[in-house]
Amino acid sequence: MSHDDFPTDNPAVVTCGLPYANGDLHIGHLRTYISGDAYARAMEKLGQQTAFVSGSDMHGTPVAVNAEKEGVSPEAFAMRHHEKYAETFPKFNVEFDNYGHTHDETNTELTQEFVRSWVEEDHVFEKEIQVAWDPEADTPLPDRFVEGTCPYCGAKARGDECDEGCQRHLEPGEIEDPVSTITGNPAEYRAREHKFLRLSDFQEYLKGFIDRLEGTSNARNQPREWIEGELQDLCITRDMDWGIDYPSESDEDGDGTSEEDLVLYVWVDAPIEYVASSKQYTERVGADTFDWEQVWKAGAPEPGASDEADNEAWTQSDTGEIVHIIGRDIIQHHTVFWPSMLRGAGYNEPRAVMASGFVNLDGDAFSTSRNRAVWADDYLDEGFDPDLIRYYLTTTGGFQQDVDFSWEKFRERVNGELVGTLGNFAYRSLLFAARNYEGTPDADTSEEVSERIREAITDFEDAVNDYSLKRAGDAAVALAGFGNEYIQRNEPWNLTDDDPEKAEQVIYDCVQLAKAVAVLSAPILPGKAQTLWTQLGEEGSVHDVPLSGALEAPPADFGEPDELFEKIEDDRVEELNEKLEASVQAAADAAEEDADESEDETVTDESDTESDIDIEPINDDRISFDEFQDLDLRIGEIEVAEPIEGADDLARVEVDIGVETRQIVAGIKQLHDLDSLPGKKVVIVANLEKAELFGVESNGMLLAAGEEADILTTHGDSGPGTKVR
RNA sequence: AGCGGGAUGGGAUAGCCAGGAGAUUCCGGCGGGCUCAUAACCCGCAGACCGGUAGUUCAAAUCUACCUCCCGCUACCA
Numbered sequence: 117m118s119h120d121d122f123p124t125d126n127p128a129v130v131t132c133g134l135p136y137a138n139g140d141l142h143i144g145h146l147r148t149y150i151s152g153d154a155y156a157r158a159m160e161k162l163g164q165q166t167a168f169v170s171g172s173d174m175h176g177t178p179v180a181v182n183a184e185k186e187g188v189s190p191e192a193f194a195m196r197h198h199e200k201y202a203e204t205f206p207k208f209n210v211e212f213d214n215y216g217h218t219h220d221e222t223n224t225e226l227t228q229e230f231v232r233s234w235v236e237e238d239h240v241f242e243k244e245i246q247v248a249w250d251p252e253a254d255t256p257l258p259d260r261f262v263e264g265t266c267p268y269c270g271a272k273a274r275g276d277e278c279d280e281g282c283q284r285h286l287e288p289g290e291i292e293d294p295v296s297t298i299t300g301n302p303a304e305y306r307a308r309e310h311k312f313l314r315l316s317d318f319q320e321y322l323k324g325f326i327d328r329l330e331g332t333s334n335a336r337n338q339p340r341e342w343i344e345g346e347l348q349d350l351c352i353t354r355d356m357d358w359g360i361d362y363p364s365e366s367d368e369d370g371d372g373t374s375e376e377d378l379v380l381y382v383w384v385d386a387p388i389e390y391v392a393s394s395k396q397y398t399e400r401v402g403a404d405t406f407d408w409e410q411v412w413k414a415g416a417p418e419p420g421a422s423d424e425a426d427n428e429a430w431t432q433s434d435t436g437e438i439v440h441i442i443g444r445d446i447i448q449h450h451t452v453f454w455p456s457m458l459r460g461a462g463y464n465e466p467r468a469v470m471a472s473g474f475v476n477l478d479g480d481a482f483s484t485s486r487n488r489a490v491w492a493d494d495y496l497d498e499g500f501d502p503d504l505i506r507y508y509l510t511t512t513g514g515f516q517q518d519v520d521f522s523w524e525k526f527r528e529r530v531n532g533e534l535v536g537t538l539g540n541f542a543y544r545s546l547l548f549a550a551r552n553y554e555g556t557p558d559a560d561t562s563e564e565v566s567e568r569i570r571e572a573i574t575d576f577e578d579a580v581n582d583y584s585l586k587r588a589g590d591a592a593v594a595l596a597g598f599g600n601e602y603i604q605r606n607e608p609w610n611l612t613d614d615d616p617e618k619a620e621q622v623i624y625d626c627v628q629l630a631k632a633v634a635v636l637s638a639p640i641l642p643g644k645a646q647t648l649w650t651q652l653g654e655e656g657s658v659h660d661v662p663l664s665g666a667l668e669a670p671p672a673d674f675g676e677p678d679e680l681f682e683k684i685e686d687d688r689v690e691e692l693n694e695k696l697e698a699s700v701q702a703a704a705d706a707a708e709e710d711a712d713e714s715e716d717e718t719v720t721d722e723s724d725t726e727s728d729i730d731i732e733p734i735n736d737d738r739i740s741f742d743e744f745q746d747l748d749l750r751i752g753e754i755e756v757a758e759p760i761e762g763a764d765d766l767a768r769v770e771v772d773i774g775v776e777t778r779q780i781v782a783g784i785k786q787l788h789d790l791d792s793l794p795g796k797k798v799v800i801v802a803n804l805e806k807a808e809l810f811g812v813e814s815n816g817m818l819l820a821a822g823e824e825a826d827i828l829t830t831h832g833d834s835g836p837g838t839k840v841r
Numbered sequence: 842a843g844c845g846g847g848a849u850g851g852g853a854u855a856g857c858c859a860g861g862a863g864a865u866u867c868c869g870g871c872g873g874g875c876u877c878a879u880a881a882c883c884c885g886c887a888g889a890c891c892g893g894u895a896g897u898u899c900a901a902a903u904c905u906a907c908c909u910c911c912c913g914c915u916a917c918c919a
Contacts, residue, residue, distance in 0.1 A: 334914095
């Protein structure tokens with residue numbers, strides 16, 4: 117890659133985060149795809165050779181789980197969603213140069229090549245970990261095949277993620293009280309050999325990488341804490357059938373068991389689809405047109421090369437420009453895991469990561485479970501043009517900011533900017549020109565207008581180089597705004613009789629401006645820009661025209677145009693809001709029924725388990741009396757107990773232990789009424805090494821039992837400081 | 842608690858990195874003009890002491906320090 121302004125002489129790849137083949141798309145999802153498409157088109161407008169690629173993410177446990185629920189094969193399940201996505205994107209004018217999926221041959225081969233490279237370079241090691249297992253079905257339970265209690269916040273959680281509680285990513289083996297989602301039975305843990313990618317090998321490299329990275333500031337800053345701290349190694353295999361097989365090494369290590377049964381973790385093969393999809397594009401159009409290897413491989417340091425953080429080597433290589441466009445929920449995957457994966461296999465590194473904010477609905481987060489969402493299909497069914505939502509999502513606020521969507525705001529933007537400013541200017545100009553001159557009058561562009569168009573072009577180029585789609589879109593609309601002002605100021609309708617030459621001049625300028633608006637708005641409004649282009653009597657596609665086309669003479673002949681955009685009426689908004697409310701209500705009613713049912717289930721569950729509560733087996737390893745003596749247990753009295761802000765469970769307590777008052781951090785915040793604790797006697801481990809949790813020093817441990825953190829106390833009159841033995 | 846991002850007229854936004862006249866743009870409010878155009882467009886007015894306090898400077902929304910409040914992200918059962 118280079119760090120020169122776009123366009124560079126290198127080919128570029130723009131990618132979108134892979135949609136997961138497991139559900140429908142709503143307009144929140146669409147934000148990154150629309151932005152990716154608009155950005156790729158904008159790069160091409162600058163003259164940058166660009167391939168825009170992505171693909172569906174087919175693997176992983178959610179697909180396997182949901183396929184099983186439906187009684188279909190994971191492949192059929194994922195493929196159905198893949199086809200739906202591939203069909204939906206073009207309806208929003210999102211046109212990938214290649215849209216593949218992770219289960220195809222190209223990605224499978226490439227992924228296994230990556231893994232072999234890591235193994236060759238000794239970045240992979242084996243470790244035995246505890247894996248949840250369904251004893252009845254005799255099958256391992258990776259990720260979402262198991263549900264249980266989050267070890268961090270105590271909420272109900274899935275095996276790979278605490279989805280309802282603290283949102284934390286869970287590594288295999290971490291979840292507590294695991295239950296199989298297949299049979300509903302309690303799961304047990306079994307020891308299994310798994311493969312890990314040693315991320316710590318790339319720590320120094322990543323420090324250099326993150327400083328070179330362009331794009332949005334959140335993508336650069338958020339992973340700093342990981343990269344500059346201690347990197348945990350990434351478990352790259354799972355016990356399941358659905359996925360890409362871990363490449364067998366002809367079983368040299370002779371343990372015979374594991375590798376055959378292991379597939380790669382979905383986050384291994386998913387980003388590699390970026391490469392695979394680029395490769396498929398090359399295979400289709402030929403390396404002369406687009407060379408995926410030049411983008412992804414050429415010029416990158418060899419794997420194992422020692423120039424870890426050598427900026428020179430990276431920034432001066434003439435390879436390709438890789439730009440990833442993602443949601444901000446997967447920043448770490450693209451700024452920690454992914455560059456490590458690339459580096460480990462000797463590939464080029466991304467030049468930029470653009471991490472978008474989320475889309476909210478009337479101020480609150482989208483909720484698919486509550487059906488509080490505007491679905492892609494709903495939007496289309498309402499008959500709205502895709503360019504409207506493209507405009508809204510790309511030009512409302514900065515890319516990394518969250519965007520709030522409401523039908524009311526949507527109406528305001530569409531009516532004010534697209535209908536009032538852009539559409540109206542184009543329409544009035546072309547209509548006037550067609551009626552009076554049957555096209556473009558005989559004149560030349562005035563210096564004022566061509567200067568203004570050049571300014572818009574510069575704004576557009578700067579915007580692309582600053583990774584700002586909003587400013588790129590604004591450049592086009594602002595130019596139309598100028599056009600409105602220009603035509604109003606010159607009043608050509610008053611000139612046709614008195615000063616026909618001047619009138620021709622003004623209208624020529626307006627047609628030129630309309631043409632420039634078509635060129636500049638094409639990335640954001642691909643369909644409407646093309647319509648305008650055709651209205652201008654232009655041949656071919658506006659998307660093949662470079663920015664300089666904005667200054668070229670418009671065709672001499674064209675007829676009366678149609679209106680580009682339609683106003684959205686107030687009562688339409690009311691109607692849409694009512695529909696949205698109704699669907700939320702319907703989902704809420706359905707959920708209530710579900711909740712009633714599941715409540716019943718919960719009750720029976722509890723009565724079932726009451727008799728045989730899960731009790732951890734007694735540890736067989738006996739310790740000596742001396743070892744026990746090492747523990748300094750004391751009675752203490754709680755003086756202060758207050759929550760630690762930002763922590764779900766932690767509380768800061770001060771405990772009087774006779775000789776002194778200790779500050780201890782304890783995970784009891786949600787389980788106790790903290791106000792009632794002062795005065796209570798407790799048992800603490802007084803000689804535990806100090807630790808810092810959430811920045812608060814913890815000097816000892818407060819003993820408590822079980823999930824409910826039942827605090828140990830005394831029943832006699834032993835005072836603070838009394839030793840427990 | 843740490844780290845990151847914010848706090849700018851009624852609402853929403855830009856400017857801040859590379860300090861410079863009475864601070865941008867859009868929506869909304871008020872008034873006017875015009876009529877080629879989708880009753881739209883154009884012009885004008887009102888409205889912000891640029892979160893607070895101190896400092897650097899001839900000059901600060903912009904730099905520095907401290908503080909307040911919001912949002913996000915973290916090695917959360919010691």
